[in-house]
Structures are given as C-alpha cells and as structure tokens.
Amino acid sequence: MQSADVIIQADYVLTMDADLAVIEDGAVAVKGGRIAAVGKADEIGKRYTAAKVIGGKGKVAFPGFVNTHTHAAMVYFRGLADDLPLKVWLEEHIWPAEGRWLSPEFVSDAVELACLEMLRGGITTYADMYFFSDSGARATKKIGMRAVIGAGVVDFPTSTGRNADDYLANAERLIMEWRNDELIVPSVADHSAYACSPETLQKSAELAGRYGVPLQIHLSETGWEVGEVLSRYNKRPVVHLASLGLLNENLIAAHCVWLEPEEIELLAATKTGVSHCIESNLKLASGIAPVPRMLKAGIHVSFGTDGAASNNDLNILSEMSTAAKVHKAVSGDPTALSAKQAMLMATRWGAEALNLGNMTGSLEAGKTADIVLADLHKPHLMPIYDIYSHIVYSMNASDVETVVVAGRVVLDNRSLTTADESEIMAKAVEWGGKIRKQDSGITDIPV
Amino acid sequence: MQSADVIIQADYVLTMDADLAVIEDGAVAVKGGRIAAVGKADEIGKRYTAAKVIGGKGKVAFPGFVNTHTHAAMVYFRGLADDLPLKVWLEEHIWPAEGRWLSPEFVSDAVELACLEMLRGGITTYADMYFFSDSGARATKKIGMRAVIGAGVVDFPTSTGRNADDYLANAERLIMEWRNDELIVPSVADHSAYACSPETLQKSAELAGRYGVPLQIHLSETGWEVGEVLSRYNKRPVVHLASLGLLNENLIAAHCVWLEPEEIELLAATKTGVSHCIESNLKLASGIAPVPRMLKAGIHVSFGTDGAASNNDLNILSEMSTAAKVHKAVSGDPTALSAKQAMLMATRWGAEALNLGNMTGSLEAGKTADIVLADLHKPHLMPIYDIYSHIVYSMNASDVETVVVAGRVVLDNRSLTTADESEIMAKAVEWGGKIRKQDSGITDIPV
Numbered sequence: 010m011q012s013a014d015v016i017i018q019a020d021y022v023l024t025m026d027a028d029l030a031v032i033e034d035g036a037v038a039v040k041g042g043r044i045a046a047v048g049k050a051d052e053i054g055k056r057y058t059a060a061k062v063i064g065g066k067g068k069v070a071f072p073g074f075v076n077t078h079t080h081a082a083m084v085y086f087r088g089l090a091d092d093l094p095l096k097v098w099l100e101e102h103i104w105p106a107e108g109r110w111l112s113p114e115f116v117s118d119a120v121e122l123a124c125l126e127m128l129r130g131g132i133t134t135y136a137d138m139y140f141f142s143d144s145g146a147r148a149t150k151k152i153g154m155r156a157v158i159g160a161g162v163v164d165f166p167t168s169t170g171r172n173a174d175d176y177l178a179n180a181e182r183l184i185m186e187w188r189n190d191e192l193i194v195p196s197v198a199d200h201s202a203y204a205c206s207p208e209t210l211q212k213s214a215e216l217a218g219r220y221g222v223p224l225q226i227h228l229s230e231t232g233w234e235v236g237e238v239l240s241r242y243n244k245r246p247v248v249h250l251a252s253l254g255l256l257n258e259n260l261i262a263a264h265c266v267w268l269e270p271e272e273i274e275l276l277a278a279t280k281t282g283v284s285h286c287i288e289s290n291l292k293l294a295s296g297i298a299p300v301p302r303m304l305k306a307g308i309h310v311s312f313g314t315d316g317a318a319s320n321n322d323l324n325i326l327s328e329m330s331t332a333a334k335v336h337k338a339v340s341g342d343p344t345a346l347s348a349k350q351a352m353l354m355a356t357r358w359g360a361e362a363l364n365l366g367n368m369t370g371s372l373e374a375g376k377t378a379d380i381v382l383a384d385l386h387k388p389h390l391m392p393i394y395d396i397y398s399h400i401v402y403s404m405n406a407s408d409v410e411t412v413v414v415a416g417r418v419v420l421d422n423r424s425l426t427t428a429d430e431s432e433i434m435a436k437a438v439e440w441g442g443k444i445r446k447q448d449s450g451i452t453d454i455p456v
Numbered sequence: 457m458q459s460a461d462v463i464i465q466a467d468y469v470l471t472m473d474a475d476l477a478v479i480e481d482g483a484v485a486v487k488g489g490r491i492a493a494v495g496k497a498d499e500i501g502k503r504y505t506a507a508k509v510i511g512g513k514g515k516v517a518f519p520g521f522v523n524t525h526t527h528a529a530m531v532y533f534r535g536l537a538d539d540l541p542l543k544v545w546l547e548e549h550i551w552p553a554e555g556r557w558l559s560p561e562f563v564s565d566a567v568e569l570a571c572l573e574m575l576r577g578g579i580t581t582y583a584d585m586y587f588f589s590d591s592g593a594r595a596t597k598k599i600g601m602r603a604v605i606g607a608g609v610v611d612f613p614t615s616t617g618r619n620a621d622d623y624l625a626n627a628e629r630l631i632m633e634w635r636n637d638e639l640i641v642p643s644v645a646d647h648s649a650y651a652c653s654p655e656t657l658q659k660s661a662e663l664a665g666r667y668g669v670p671l672q673i674h675l676s677e678t679g680w681e682v683g684e685v686l687s688r689y690n691k692r693p694v695v696h697l698a699s700l701g702l703l704n705e706n707l708i709a710a711h712c713v714w715l716e717p718e719e720i721e722l723l724a725a726t727k728t729g730v731s732h733c734i735e736s737n738l739k740l741a742s743g744i745a746p747v748p749r750m751l752k753a754g755i756h757v758s759f760g761t762d763g764a765a766s767n768n769d770l771n772i773l774s775e776m777s778t779a780a781k782v783h784k785a786v787s788g789d790p791t792a793l794s795a796k797q798a799m800l801m802a803t804r805w806g807a808e809a810l811n812l813g814n815m816t817g818s819l820e821a822g823k824t825a826d827i828v829l830a831d832l833h834k835p836h837l838m839p840i841y842d843i844y845s846h847i848v849y850s851m852n853a854s855d856v857e858t859v860v861v862a863g864r865v866v867l868d869n870r871s872l873t874t875a876d877e878s879e880i881m882a883k884a885v886e887w888g889g890k891i892r893k894q895d896s897g898i899t900d901i902p903v
Binding site: 087090092125126293295321327331338340386388391392394406434445 | 532534535536537538539540541542545569572573576577735737738739740741742743744767768769770771774777778780781782784785787788789790791792794795833835836838839840841842845846849850852853854855877880881884885887888889891892
C-alpha cells in the first residue's frame with residue numbers, strides 16, 4: 010500500500026491519452042505534484058491511501074484546459090466597447106484605455122481576476138501576450154496557475170519601452186527571472202508581422218531559441234493584415250514568417266484565420282502550434298479559420314479565448330462548443346470537429362502547442378497533476394449517453410467544482426484556496442469604477 | 457402607500473420597453489401576478505410596501521426570456537447521438553428512440569426536467585412542438601412556467617395518431633382543455649411543408665384561426681427541405697405556405713434558414729413570427745439563417761433553442777451569445793446583431809412572435825410579472841461598462857438566481873419552489889439508464 014497526497018474519484022475519468030481512454034468509476038492518485046496512477050477507483054483504492062479523497066459519484070474528471078492565447082489583464086476592459094468595427098474598437102477605445110491605465114499594479118490586479126475566472130472554468134494553463142509581464146507572472150504564480158507568460162514586442166513606443174530593443178531587453182529579463190520556475194514559462198511575444206519588422210521578428214526568434222522558450226505571435230487574423238503584409242513584403246503572412254525562419258515547434262501562432270492551402274502545409278510541415286480563437290474572430294468579424302482543413306493537414310490546433318475585451322469571457326468550454334458547432338455549419342458537414350476532437354484541442358493538443366506536452370494536457374502517470382473535477386448532477390447535464398458530448402455541448406463553466414494544478418487544490422468547491430476572492434473582486438469593481446468614469450460616454454448606460 | 461406582493465430591486469432594471477429604458481438602482485413592484493410599477497428603487501419604495509423584497513445590490517433584473525421553438529421532452533435524448541449527418545441522426549437514432557419510448561409518462565417526466573433547466577437559465581415562456589401535448593401542458597403548469605404548447609400534426613402514423621385527422625382532433629381536444637388557462641396557451645403544431653399535405657396545412661390553419669391560437673411549423677430548415685417542396689409543389693417553402701394562406705401574425709415559423717429575398721419580404725409583409733435556432737442549425741450543419749437581412753426587412757426575429765437532442769441544452773443566453781457573434785462573422789460586419797438587438801429578440805420580440813406581446817416580454821406596468829433576477833457579483837461579470845453586453849456576451853445560465861412567472865417566485869435562489877428537484881433529476885437518471893441500456897452502442901462510452 011503506497012501513500013498519495015490526494016485521490017480524485019469520478020464516474021468518468023477522461024485521460025485524453027493516446028488511446029483516449031475513458032475510465033468509468035475511475036480515480037487518479039496524486040503524489041508530489043504529479044500523477045502517480047490513473048485507473049479504476051477500486052484498483053487505485055487497493056494500491057493507494059490518501060489523507061484527502063475528493064470527488065466520487067456524479068463527478069467527471071479530465072485534464073485541465075489549456076488556453077493557448079489570451080491577454081489576461083484585459084479582463085478589466087471586458088465589455089468596454091462592443092459591436093464596433095475592429096479599427097474603431099482598437100484605436101478609439103482599447104489603445105487609449107491601455108495608454109491611460111496600464112501599470113504594474115493594473116496588470117497584477119487584473120491578472121488575479123483573470124486567473125480566478127479561468128480556474129472557475131477549468132483552465133489550468135494559459136498563454137499570455139501582454140505588457141508588464143513580470144507583474145502578470147507574479148500574480149499567476151500567487152494564484153497557483155500554470156502559464157506561458159509572453160513579454161510583448163512591437164516596434165513602436167508604449168509604456169514599457171521605446172523600441173524593439175527595449176522590449177527584447179524586457180523579454181530577456183523576464184526569461185532570466187522565470188526560466189527555472191515550476192509554474193511560469195517565460196516567453197517572447199511578437200505582436201504581429203505588421204507591428205514587428207523582419208529584423209525584430211528574427212531577433213525575437215533568436216532570443217527565444219537561445220533560451221529554449223516559446224515564441225508567440227498573432228498571425229493572419231484579419232484580411233487587412235494579409236493585405237498589409239503582402240504590400241510590404243510581397244508575401245502572405247505565413248510565407249513571410251517562413252522566409253524569416255520563424256515557423257517551428259517553438260512558435261505558437263494565434264488566430265490563423267486567412268490561410269491559403271500552401272500556408273496550411275507550411276504550418277503543418279513545421280509543426281507550428283496554432284491557437285484557434287473562434288469567439289473573438291466571430292465577434293470582431295475577423296473571419297472563420299479553416300480548422301477542419303488544418304486538422305486534416307495534421308496540425309494540432311488548440312483553443313485560445315483571446316482577451317476578454319474582444320470575446321467577453323475567458324471560457325474554453327464555450328470556445329469548444331462554439332467551434333464544434335460553427336465548423337459543422339461552415340463546412341456543411343455535421344461530422345466536422347467532433348466533441349472528442351474539441352476536447353483534444355482543449356487539453357493535450359493545447360499543451361503540445363505550447364511545448365508542454367510532456368508535462369500536462371492529459372491524465373497519465375508521471376505528468377504534473379493538472380486536473381479538473383466537475384459536477385454532472387445538474388438538470389442541464391442529464392441523462393448521460395456520451396460524456397464527451399456532455400462536456401463539449403452541455404457543460405457550463407459553473408459546473409467545474411474543484412481544480413488541481415501541479416497537485417495543489419487551488420479551487421476547492423469553487424472557492425479559491427490561494428488568495429482572497431472578495432479582495433480580488435473588490436479591486437475589480439474599484440478599477441472598473443475609475444475606468445468607467447474616465448471613459449464614460451463609450452457606454453450607453455448612464456453613469 | 458400601496459401594498460404589493462413582491463418588490464424586486466436591482467442595480468440595473470432592463471425594461472426592454474419601447475424606449476429600452478434601463479433603470480439604475482431600480483425596482484419592480486408586483487401585485488396580483490402583474491407588474492404594478494417599474495422605477496427607481498427609492499421612488500418605488502415610497503409608493504409601495506411588500507412583505508417580500510428580493511434582489512438589491514449586485515443584481516440585474518430583466519424580462520424572462522422567451523424560447524420560441526423547442527421540443528421540451530427531448531431533453532431525455534440529450535446527447536443520445538451527436539456529430540452525425542441529419543438523416544442518420546434522425547432516422548437511425550432519434551425516430552427509433554421516440555418510437556420506443558414516447559408515452560404520456562415519458563413526456564410528463566421529461567418536460568419537468570426541461571422546465572427546471574429553462575427556469576434556471578431565465579426562460580419564463582417557451583413554445584413547444586411535440587406529442588402527448590396534454591401531459592406536457594400539465595407538467596409545465598405544475599412547474600409554473602408559461603408555454604405555448606403545440607399538438608403535433610403530421611400525415612403519417614405515430615404513437616398518438618394514424619393520420620392528419622387524428623392529430624387535428626388531438627389538437628382540438630388540447631385547445632378545448634387549455635384555451636382559458638392563465639399559463640398554458642394551446643396551439644396547433646404542423647411539422648413541416650414536407651410532412652404535412654397542403655390540405656393538412658390548411659385544415660390546421662383553419663383550426664388555429666377558429667380558436668385564435670398560434671400555429672407553429674418548421675420552415676426552410678434545410679436545403680433538402682427546399683428541394684423537396686420545390687419538386688412537389690414547384691414553389692419554395694415560404695411561397696408554398698403563402699399560397700395556402702398560412703402566413704400571418706398567427707404563425708410562428710421555426711428555423712427559416714434557406715430564404716430568397718422575396719421570401720424574406722413575404723415573412724415581413726405578413727408579420728409572420730420567426731424563431732431563429734442558431735445553435736441547432738449550426739450543429740446539424742443545416743445552414744445559417746439570414747438574420748441581419750430579416751431584421752432589416754422589419755421581421756421581429758426571436759430565439760429558439762430547438763430540442764436538447766439537436767442542440768444539447770435549452771439555454772437562451774448561449775443562443776444570444778452565439779447568434780450575436782456568428783452573424784457578425786458571416787456578414788463581415790462587427791456591428792451586425794448588437795447585444796441590444798439580441799436581448800430584444802430574446803424577450804419582447806419573442807413574446808410578440810408568439811402573440812403574447814401584450815402580456816409578457818418587457819417590464820411594464822400592467823404586464824404579467826415574468827421577471828428574472830441575476831447575480832452580477834461574479835469574476836466573469838466584472839467590471840461592468842455595458843449591461844446589455846454583459847448579459848449577452850458574458851452571463852451564464854448559472855448566474856440566474858431568482859425567477860418570477862405571473863408574479864409567483866418559481867425559482868428562489870436557484871431552488872425550484874413548485875416541485876421536488878431531486879425527484880425530477882432522479883427520474884431523469886432512471887429514464888436515462890433504461891434508454892441507454894436499450895440503445896447501447898450508439899455511444900462509445902462503455903455502459
């Protein structure tokens with residue numbers, strides 16, 4: 010009889026491993042932050058004892074969701090401006106608000122709220138592109154989430170730098186500070202092929218490669234971007250990045266909406282990670298990424314929520330549901346993007362897209378214990394015929410009960426164990442009041 | 457000082473009236489099942505006293521959602537078969553399961569679960585098309601929801617009839633039984649222009665017209681339907697119904713996906729009610745209805761969840777969010793289908809589509825008190841800049857706290873006051889076990 014720290018039991022344990030094994034009346038034994046064993050609850054019970062046993066009847070356990078593209082701190086701009094053309098939204102609302110408000114304190118407070126929202130929706134790992142990244146990393150570490158934190162790189166001045174060299178220096182400082190952390194993976198985050206020069210892109214790739222950390226970028230998000238990059242470099246964005254040597258397993262490309270067949274082949278051949286941000290792309294009318302064709306090409310597409318200012322929540326469950334439905338209609342094929350594929354994209358493929366596939370994304374012995382326990386005993390979740398279908402098409406974020414990250418119970422029956430929720434929410438209300446006052450007139454609600 | 461039965465207070469009261477008035481720090485006084493007054497909380501407090509005062513800080517109140525197209529009893533087939541072509545799904549899974557299981561008891565038990573799910577998502581009124589309608593009506597009345605209950609009419613035999621005349625007789629019995637009920641509006645529900653002959657359609661319209669009850673129908677849901685009706689009658693479905701005299705304010709047409717411009721004009725000119733079932737249409741790859749064009753034509757489009765077997769929940773909040781996003785991408789216009797329009801479609805326009813506009817759909821003195829109170833103090837709902845955007849893009853069904861139908865608190869802090877929730881869910885689990893056993897093999901989860 011071996012001792013474990015925690016044993017998690019559930020009616021269904023979705024391992025999301027290579028065989029997509031689903032264990033009914035299953036259990037997961039956790040020890041030292043890692044998964045010690047996964048199997049039938051009675052067998053695990055014979056082999057392990059643990060002081061803490063959670064879950065049981067009416068529960069489902071699955072790997073924590075991986076959100077491969079967001080701007081966490083933007084939760085403070087949630088709903089600041091909606092139903093507007095991208096240019097107006099960005100140039101008249103978001104950028105001015107960022108210019109006015111961004112600071113280490115803003116990012117730190119906002120990221121705590123974002124982490125709370127993500128954990129409550131079953132997300133255990135996220136990839137972030139923003140500024141004041143060190144504050145974001147500290148806040149994430151405090152909450153106890155896993156994240157790939159990218160230091161933003163552009164060619165123009167912002168509150169965190171004057172030019173590309175400043176941003177690259179910020180990124181290198183972030184890497185030196187966090188490269189050996191258990192939860193935080195530092196990263197270089199190039200904004201895009203239109204906001205970063207070829208030289209900046211190559212310097213960024215060199216920096217990320219030198220330290221073996223992920224490189225993030227927005228890629229082919231809008232038709233405008235494709236036209237802009239074409240006019241500047243006479244190459245479409247993906248081809249442009251390929252010619253600069255940026256496409257490889259180390260790159261995570263967000264959006265990838267406007268792709269020619271040869272660009273899909275390039276992304277597949279180079280094993281470039283892709284983050285599909287369906288709800289953001291829909292809401293900003295950016296377009297609909299050719300996900301079924303990317304999947305056919307062998308690309309392991311993952312899900313990104315994007316920032317809460319563009320797609321007003323950080324909810325992978327709804328990204329799965331929306332994507333699995335929209336791609337059926339767009340392709341005219343009701344078998345396109347099945348519930349199982351959506352779950353793979355949200356878990357193991359997401360981890361692989363971030364080069365964390367050896368560490369998280371599935372429930373397998375040896376991997377870090379990033380586990381979600383959700384409640385199935387809800388009116389909207391019964392009866393049960395297919396557990397994948399239930400999670401993808403019927404489950405809501407509020408059905409997530411308990412979340413374990415690196416073996417630590419960070420959300421216990423929907424209560425955060427690592428920080429004071431009421432304080433996090435009070436700060437959000439306070440910041441919101443200040444921002445709303447300053448930016449009044451952008452909403453039709455009298456303030 | 458007048459006495460009221462209940463006073464509902466909230467940070468925001470969305471009236472959804474003609475002016476779309478939003479009252480901050482507002483209140484609604486309810487008396488005798490109707491709305492006595494709507495206004496600022498302090499003013500209502502000066503004019504009314506009530507034994508029961510609910511809501512307050514951090515809450516939002518709005519009219520109950522109107523679900524204008526569903527098959528409530530199909531919640532028992534939720535997730536029975538997904539990611540399949542419509543024909544396989546319907547002919548190999550849904551119809552056989554219906555043939556095997558439908559009975560008055562099945563419908564009664566299933567409708568109770570459906571009502572519980574709908575109330576928990578803020579739906580106070582729904583329109584139903586199914587069989588054993590009297591059982592559905594009784595179950596809905598017991599739960600205390602408002603519904604337009606349609607007696608299904610087709611030309612082929614089922615467990616409730618041999619031919620159209622049988623179904624029309626069922627419908628007339630339903631009408632005689634329920635025509636004077638406060639909550640239940642009986643209705644005639646023709647399946648479609650391909651499952652009902654012109655004669656059956658005209659008899660149905662005559663019956664509905666004679667008693668002044670709504671006529672429901674599935675219309676232009678799939679490309680196949682359009683081709684079938686064209687080949688039989690040499691007319692597209694909407695034109696076919698127009699030629700039979702079916703298009704008028706009394707008709708509620710579900711789906712309306714495949715429409716030519718002249719058909720949109722016909723629906724607008726005749727003030728025919730339209731139920732947009734975006735999630736079902738996406739998931740079954742039926743297509744995407746031209747909602748922005750219908751709205752431009754002046755059609756008051758509403759939302760329908762369709763049955764939970766096709767779109768695996770009964771959730772108008774997610775229909776709003778999905779529709780508001782998808783139509784932006786499809787039209788390439790990020791201003792298409794604004795959050796405000798989505799809320800109108802989900803409330804007042806839905807009531808108008810069902811000919812209940814004088815009774816429900818907005819918070820106005822004299823209307824019946826169908827009111828939702830939701831909690832805004834959640835991590836995914838802060839900060840707040842625009843309350844419409846928050847409800848449409850960020851709110852989840854689980855944020856709904858208390859629901860009032862005809863002045864009666866039927867859901868109190870998410871607990872059903874009119875029936876035993878645990879009993880309803882126990883029955884669902886029991887029926888599910890039987891159905892899963894019988895239909896095993898349709899899911900890849902070992903049972």
